[in-house]
Every structure is written in C-alpha cells, then in structure tokens.
Amino acid sequence: MTLQDILIRRMRRDGALSVADFMGTALFHPEQGYYARRMPIGRAGDFTTAPEVHQMFGEMIAAWLVDYWYRSGRPEPFLLVELGPGRGTLMQDILRTAAGLSPSFTRAAKVWFVETSSILRREQAGAVPAASLTDDLAAVPAAFALVVANEFFDALPIHQYVKTGRHWRERTVTWDGSSARFIFALAPHPSPATPHLPDLAREGDIVEISPAAQAVVADLAGRAVADGGASLIIDYARDPREPCGTLQAVQSHRRVDPLSEPGTADLSARVDFQELANTARAAGASVHGPRAQGAFLETVGIRERGHRLAAMQPATRDGIESALRRLTRPEGMGSQFQAMSIACPSGPDPAGFA
Numbered sequence: 001m002t003l004q005d006i007l008i009r010r011m012r013r014d015g016a017l018s019v020a021d022f023m024g025t026a027l028f029h030p031e032q033g034y035y036a037r038r039m040p041i042g043r044a045g046d047f048t049t050a051p052e053v054h055q056m057f058g059e060m061i062a063a064w065l066v067d068y069w070y071r072s073g074r075p076e077p078f079l080l081v082e083l084g085p086g087r088g089t090l091m092q093d094i095l096r097t098a099a100g101l102s103p104s105f106t107r108a109a110k111v112w113f114v115e116t117s118s119i120l121r122r123e124q125a126g127a128v129p130a131a132s133l134t135d136d137l138a139a140v141p142a143a144f145a146l147v148v149a150n151e152f153f154d155a156l157p158i159h160q161y162v163k164t165g166r167h168w169r170e171r172t173v174t175w176d177g178s179s180a181r182f183i184f185a186l187a188p189h190p191s192p193a194t195p196h197l198p199d200l201a202r203e204g205d206i207v208e209i210s211p212a213a214q215a216v217v218a219d220l221a222g223r224a225v226a227d228g229g230a231s232l233i234i235d236y237a238r239d240p241r242e243p244c245g246t247l248q249a250v251q252s253h254r255r256v257d258p259l260s261e262p263g264t265a266d267l268s269a270r271v272d273f274q275e276l277a278n279t280a281r282a283a284g285a286s287v288h289g290p291r292a293q294g295a296f297l298e299t300v301g302i303r304e305r306g307h308r309l310a311a312m313q314p315a316t317r318d319g320i321e322s323a324l325r326r327l328t329r330p331e332g333m334g335s336q337f338q339a340m341s342i343a344c345p346s347g348p349d350p351a352g353f354a
C-alpha cells in the first residue's frame with residue numbers, strides 16, 4: 001500500500017486530517033514515510049543544510065560549545081546532544097574542531113544523537129561511532145547537557161488555523177475524489193484553541209502552532225534549569241509580520257506542491273521562534289536571541305576563520321568566499337535562518353547574542 005492509499009483509508013475512516021497529522025504521517029510513517037525511505041540531505045538528496053555547505057559552520061558551533069563549557073566550570077563528564085543530526089557532518093566537524101581547541105572537552109563529552117530515521121541513523125553511526133543513538137529525547141539521561149539542533153524544528157508537524165469571521169478554524173487536508181488529489185479544507189467548527197490565538201488578525205490569516213516543537217523545547221528548558229547547560233537552535237524562521245501558511249515541500253532542490261505525492265518530498269514549516277522562546281521562559285530557562293544566523297556566525301568569528309583558511313590554502317579561496325556568502329548574507333541563509341539559545345538561568349551567557 002502506498003502512503004497515498006494509507007492516508008485515503010484513514011480519511012475515509014476518521015474524516016479530514018489536521019495539517020499536523022498529514023505532515024507527521026508523510027514524514028514519519030514507519031515504512032512509507034519520507035524519512036523512512038529517502039536519503040534527504042546533500043547534492044543527490046532533496047536539500048542542503050548549513051553543515052553541508054562548509055566545515056566553517058560546524059567549526060563556529062564547536063567554538064560556541066567549548067566556550068560555554070569552559071565558562072560553566074568544565075563539568076566532566078557532560079552530554080553533547082544533537083537533535084536530528086542528518087548525516088552526522090555537523091557533529092564530525094564539532095568533534096574535530098573541539099579536539100584542537102580543548103582535548104579535555106572532547107574527553108568529557110558523551111555524544112547522544114536523537115534521530116527517528118533509520119536510514120540516517122545508519123549514516124550517523126558510521127560518521128560518529130562513539131555516539132549513543134535514540135529516537136526519543138526523553139531517553140537521554142539527566143546531566144549537564146549542551147544541545148545542538150540545526151534544521152530540526154522545521155521538520156516537526158504544525159497545526160494551521162485560519163481566521164474566518166470571528167473565529168479561527170483548523171486547516172485540514174482531505175481527499176478530493178473527483179480531481180483525485182489531496183486538497184486543503186477547513187474544520188466545520190471553530191477551534192477550541194481560539195482563545196489562545198491572536199486577536200488582531202484579518203480574514204484569511206493563518207497561524208501555525210507546533211505542540212511537538214513546544215514539547216521538545218519544554219524538555220530542553222527543563223534540563224537546562226535542573227542540570228545546567230544550554231541548547232543552540234538554528235532554523236528557518238517564520239516572519240511574524242506575515243501571517244500566512246509556511247508549509248512547504250522540497251524535492252531534488254526544487255519546491256513542489258506539499259500535498260502531491262506525500263512521502264516523496266521533504267515537508268517543513270518555518271519555525272516560530274517566539275513560540276519556542278515563550279515555552280522556554282515559561283519553563284524557567286533564559287532565552288538568548290533569536291538573532292540572524294549571519295550576525296550570530298560573524299560574532300562567533302566565521303569571517304576571521306574563513307580568511308585564515310584561505311590564507312593556508314589559497315586554492316580554496318573562492319570556495320570559502322562563496323560559502324561565507326551563503327552562510328551569512330541575506331540572499332543566502334544569513335537572515336532567513338535564525339539562531340537562539342535556551343540556557344540555564346544561573347549559568348553563563350552564551351556567546352554570539354550580545
């Protein structure tokens with residue numbers, strides 16, 4: 001049975017699905033979901049992420065982590081956790097760089113990968129054999145933890161609500177038999193979430209809410225408060241001034257219709273950093289940022305690093321310049337991507353946000 005058949009069967013049984021349910025099934029169905037079947041990342045995959053653009057990205061994250069660990073009093077051992085590590089490239093770059101900066105950091109770090117995709121899990125075990133793997137953050141033990149999540153939150157399912165008249169109604173996905181395709185629809189009744197949605201909205205505005213993202217952030221914040229440490233979240237950010245739906249699908253580096261051929265394209269939604277920041281503060285953690293990825297990387301020193309690398313190997317200069325532009329300039333990933341840290345309120349201020 002294809003994923004399309006599975007979804008149609010569920011819709012016949014239960015009615016239209018929420019956008020979150022559609023997205024979650026398309027991405028994570030254990031046999032037919034996108035992450036169970038495809039190797040998403042890289043030139044031959046569907047999209048390229050910052051660690052795959054150039055090693056300088058991971059080098060800056062490593063510097064950020066080592067700095068925070070030093071200023072926290074160098075706890076030993078500690079957990080170095082990555083959520084959704086993809087091919088393991090970022091953690092490889094982090095560990096290599098950290099070994100040069102501070103061998104005691106690398107010795108003290110117990111690496112944990114949180115990953116649901118079995119295909120990617122295999123790649124990650126090859127890239128970082130010492131890492132412990134789990135599909136659930138709750139299985140990671142309680143201890144001082146430094147957590148990295150790059151392009152992880154945009155893969156978590158979102159609910160969409162549409163302003164109609166005085167109410168918000170949940171946006172759904174249903175099967176249209178006459179055109180033989182999935183289409184968007186609206187729940188017949190106003191959403192019980194209405195009181196929690198913004199008052200100032202125009203007809204047709206769409207807000208997106210991710211209980212899955214809130215749950216992860218609440219866990220990260222609780223850990224930082226109880227055991228110390230900090231998380232660094234970098235992701236494609238939602239623009240709060242644009243109240244429109246941001247669900248998108250990408251296949252072979254091109255945008256496609258998010259409802260056609262579920263399971264064959266990567267589905268993602270821009271991350272609402274305010275929603276994450278509010279959740280983290282409510283759990284007692286301190287929040288730093290969000291700040292544009294370009295400004296964050298430049299504050300941590302990516303430009304100096306690029307110039308040093310280019311001076312050591314002049315033949316790589318053009319590649320380094322182009323990677324710097326892509327990672328830091330607004331026309332690349334520099335401002336659409338944002339960085340934010342969730343930290344222990346009695347710990348040091350993480351670098352890169354002042």
Ligand code: SAH
Nearest residue numbers: 049084085086114115116117150151152155
């Ligand atoms: N961080 C990597 C990969 C980003 S792609 C990079 O920057 O290259 C998103 C990653 O998150 C994939 O590894 C995907 O399998 C994983 N993922 C998505 N949802 C997840 C979930 N709920 N739990 C654990 N991993 C998840």
